[in-house]
Amino acid sequence: MSTFQAPKGTYDLIPPRSAKFLAVREAISAPLKNSGYGYIETPGFENVELFARGVGESTDIVSKEMYAFETKGGTKLALRPEGTASVLRAALEANLHKAGNLPVKLWYSGSYYRYERPQAGRYRHFSQVGAEAIGAEDPALDAELIILADQAYRTLGLREFRILLNSLGDKECRPVYRDALQEFLRELDLDEDTRRRIEINPLRVLDDKRADVQKQLVGAPMLRDYLCDACKAYHEEVRELLTAAGVAFEDDEKLVRGLDYYTRTTFEFVHDGLGSQSAVGGGGRYDGLSEMIGGPELPSVGWALGVDRTVLALEAEGIELELPASTSVFAVPLGEEARRVLFGVVTELRREGIATDFAFGGRGLKGAMKSANRSGARYAIVAGERDLAEGVVQIKNMESGEQSAVALGLVVEELRRRLAS
Numbered sequence: 029m030s031t032f033q034a035p036k037g038t039y040d041l042i043p044p045r046s047a048k049f050l051a052v053r054e055a056i057s058a059p060l061k062n063s064g065y066g067y068i069e070t071p072g073f074e075n076v077e078l079f080a081r082g083v084g085e086s087t088d089i090v091s092k093e094m095y096a097f098e099t100k101g102g103t104k105l106a107l108r109p110e111g112t113a114s115v116l117r118a119a120l121e122a123n124l125h126k127a128g129n130l131p132v133k134l135w136y137s138g139s140y141y142r143y144e145r146p147q148a149g150r151y152r153h154f155s156q157v158g159a160e161a162i163g164a165e166d167p168a169l170d171a172e173l174i175i176l177a178d179q180a181y182r183t184l185g186l187r188e189f190r191i192l193l194n195s196l197g198d199k200e201c202r203p204v205y206r207d208a209l210q211e212f213l214r215e216l217d218l219d220e221d222t223r224r225r226i227e228i229n230p231l232r233v234l235d236d237k238r239a240d241v242q243k244q245l246v247g248a249p250m251l252r253d254y255l256c257d258a259c260k261a262y263h264e265e266v267r268e269l270l271t272a273a274g275v276a277f278e279d280d281e282k283l284v285r286g287l288d289y290y291t292r293t294t295f296e297f298v299h300d301g302l303g304s305q306s307a308v309g310g311g312g313r314y315d316g317l318s319e320m321i322g323g324p325e326l327p328s329v330g331w332a333l334g335v336d337r338t339v340l341a342l343e344a345e346g347i348e349l350e351l352p353a354s355t356s357v358f359a360v361p362l363g364e365e366a367r368r369v370l371f372g373v374v375t376e377l378r379r380e381g382i383a384t385d386f387a388f389g390g391r392g393l394k395g396a397m398k399s400a401n402r403s404g405a406r407y408a409i410v411a412g413e414r415d416l417a418e419g420v421v422q423i424k425n426m427e428s429g430e431q432s433a434v435a436l437g438l439v440v441e442e443l444r445r446r447l448a449s
């Protein structure tokens with residue numbers, strides 16, 4: 029293996045594509061910042077116990093995909109496979125829920141790790157932007173989060189995504205359904221692994237993608253028919269609020285998410301241009317998670333959107349984001365004296381907030397102009413000995429090729445004026 033190769037299932041974000049990732053993170057977080065969510069950052073690893081208890085021992089994420097390890101001091105840690113358990117742990121640790129201001133609304137952005145079989149859109153290191161609203165049971169909060177994710181995707185220009193919505197019931201009605209489903213599934217002709225899953229996590233069996241399994245699932249009891257009145261009313265209210273906000277969604281009673289903590293509202297954003305890894309984001313309510321990790325009762329809801337897959341979705345729809353050019357002015361010195369003078373101008377321009385770059389490395393005019401072109405700058409400033417003797421530099425419009433001499437002391441002002449127009 030070459031030492032220049034990133035580990036399997038990972039990739040580097042490099043310019044110019046990396047700019048899209050920054051823009052996507054910004055677009056997803058902007059509506060959250062605008063809606064009372066505060067920024068939180070938690071460690072890249074946690075005690076393994078947090079995820080085992082929070083995400084669930086029976087999930088693939090914990091049982092197969094976690095990067096768990098023991099430190100030299102004997103502590104069992106895991107790289108975080110997701111953000112919700114960590115954010116809730118941090119909120120409890122800081123007693124944010126006791127500050128008398130519920131829900132505690134937080135957003136985050138970071139890297140997550142899952143030892144999955146890599147394929148297009150599925151990586152071992154990936155990036156999410158997420159939001160969690162902790163400590164309130166209110167259908168408007170569920171609706172708010174879905175509306176904000178929808179807004180983020182629309183701002184990015186995405187159109188070919190759909191929102192799948194379901195309710196997974198609560199601690200009253202889900203166990204009753206679970207029993208009924210297990211009873212039905214135990215009668216089917218299924219392999220060993222799937223039979224085991226029936227006992228541990230029967231709802232996941234509904235999610236099985238194999239055609240022969242799906243065929244047998246026809247007639248399986250559906251959760252919808254088991255929801256208690258409180259869950260039904262809650263779900264209906266979420267649906268009505270979304271409809272009133274003009275956010276289209278599809279009821280998907282088979283939507284089961286891969287994490288154990290969900291109750292009631294669950295949803296997924298899927299994009300139709302992405303093939304098998306079509307979930308660009310997902311989330312839901314997790315009213316029992318706080319208690320699962322040893323905290324008080326704190327009904328909560330949240331989501332995480334995958335940045336990698338959102339970028340793939342943009343590319344699938346052929347959307348070019350309007351990214352501001354990273355460089356507005358490029359300075360090309362000809363000779364030693366010009367190098368010193370123009371470097372000073374560059375520093376001045378930058379202090380004025382004008383994005384400026386410089387031809388480093390003492391290359392000739394041709395090579396330096398090539399770099400100026402590649403930088404995307406609107407103007408180049410060029411100066412040689414003769415210009416300096418006359419106290420001027422040349423400002424070249426990179427698009428029209430027009431060039432004019434401007435007094436050295438007026439360059440910054442002149443460029444600011446031209447860039448503003």
Ligand code: HAM
Nearest residue numbers: 110112150151154307308309310311312330331332334
């Ligand atoms: P999740 O559905 O496991 O939910 O992940 C959310 C998003 O992260 C996915 O829709 C996908 O875009 C991205 N993602 C997940 N795994 C990978 C991977 N291997 N490669 C690339 N992208 C991936 C959660 O993580 C929950 N914590 C969401 C949540 C927040 N629920 C409540 N609050």
